[in-house]
Amino acid sequence: MGRDALGGSLDAATKGRKDERIYLRADKAVSYGDLMEVMNTLRNAGYLKVALVGLDGRS
Incomplete structure (x- = not known):
C-alpha cells in the first residue's frame, strides 16, 4: 500500500472514527524523514492520536 492510500x-479500518489511536512502529532501517512523512500523512488524514511503539531490541 502506498502512502496515498x-x-x-485507515478510514475503512476505523469506520471513519478519526479519534482512534494509531500505533506506528518502525525499525532502524526506516529513515527519520520517512517516519515523519508517514506521521504527517496520518495528521493530514485527520488521525491525531498516533502512538510510537518501540522495538524491544531482541532478535
Whole structure:
C-alpha cells in the first residue's frame, strides 16, 4: 500500500472514527524523514492520536 492510500485504508479500518489511536512502529532501517512523512500523512488524514511503539531490541 502506498502512502496515498493510507488515509482511505485507515478510514475503512476505523469506520471513519478519526479519534482512534494509531500505533506506528518502525525499525532502524526506516529513515527519520520517512517516519515523519508517514506521521504527517496520518495528521493530514485527520488521525491525531498516533502512538510510537518501540522495538524491544531482541532478535
